[in-house]
Amino acid sequence: MRGNENRVTLCLYLRVLTQVNIMTRYLLLPLLLLFMAGTQAAPDGEKLFQKHCSVCHGQDGRGGVGVPLSLSSFIDSVSDEYLKITIREDRPGRIMPSFTRLSDAQIGAIVAYMRGWSKQPAISRNMEPVKGNPEHGAQVFSQYCARCHGENGRGGKGTGVTFSRKRDLPIIAPALNNPGFLAAASDRMSMHKIVHGRAGTPMSPMLAAGQSEKDVDDVVSYIRSFQQHQEATTEEDVPPPALIADSPYSLDETVENIKQSITNQNFTLIRVDYLEHGLVPAGQENQKQVVVHFCNFGFLFKALAIDPRIGMFLPCRVTVVEKDGKVQVFAMNPERLSSLFNNEELNSACKEMTGVYETILEDSVL
Secondary structure, eight states: OHHHHHHHHHHHHHHHHHHHHHHHHHHHHHHHHHHHHHHSOOOOHHHHHHHHTHHHHOTTSOOSSSOOSSOHHHHTTSBHHHHHHHHHHOOTTSSOOOOTTSOHHHHHHHHHHHHTTOSSOOBOOOOOOOOOOHHHHHHHHHHHTHHHHOGGGSOOTTSSSSSOOOTTOSSOOOOSSOHHHHHHOOHHHHHHHHHHOOTTSSOOOTGGGTOOHHHHHHHHHHHHHHHHHOOOOOGGGSOOSEEEEEESSOHHHHHHHHHHHHHHTTOEEEEEEETTBTTBOTTOSOTTEEEEEEEOHHHHHHHHHHOGGGGGGOSEEEEEEEETTEEEEEEEOHHHHHTTTTOHHHHHHHHHHHHHHHHHHHHHHO
16 A cells, blocks of 8 residues: 555655756747857858858958958948948948848857957047038048049949959059948048058048048038939939840841841841750740840940940840740840949940940831
């Protein structure tokens, strides 16, 4: 009898202990998860920099297409906040993209790695505005700054709009009239760079060039005025991504009309092919989707000299599609693409090319 009582007591004890363990596990689970999150490896700033930044700024931050970040005259003059905003927000219309997929911790790790290039502690971000005369600043800027930073601070040749720079230049002067730069840079940071210049680059101290501190304030105020004049882009301002025309002719007749129009525009016909060529096994292409490739090599070389990125949508092509008995002609809109590059010279070339496309489409469907 006593043995049975002992066995019952032991079973009850084990059951209670099991329930306590279950309850304990549920109570400790949130604490365990927090502990595990806290012990996860921190993001590796060096690896993140090599993966996302080095292709433009160099593996050691000494520059390439992008500005040299490891120069003491740069890294010692910018705050961590400036770097974080720049990485997150990008430079709209420039080669520098936005890294929206990186977490705050990853961006912080990249900035911490970059900060290791300097022996100086990071400066604080001083948001106190500089008070000056922007009208006079525009005159000083035109005389001393525009030759590198471009008229109205928009940048010129080799200022971040192309993939190359002159080999005797250690730095590509950035565009200052850029919403990304203006959002990240404080007036005090701009003033520091203008006063002290940037050692190791063609940018010399402005005071050494004979300008006064008032001139510096005026130039900074002029740069800040860019932000006030930037207008929000509406859908009506954005060119359509494609040019489209309905053709009253058959697919074959439309293609012949396009070929004739290409010749009339002094362009060279390269080839006519199915749109799916190379994407599906040979012989299985949709024969109702045809693309006509053509080029004017004089125009091509001129455009590439302005900005090599134009090569992403060359050679020229027009696509003809027949569906449900209806024939349509398509061409990409170069003006839409050029709006992404923020290069005024390229805008002119793309506008000219858009005119060529429009003429070809019109000729082919009349």
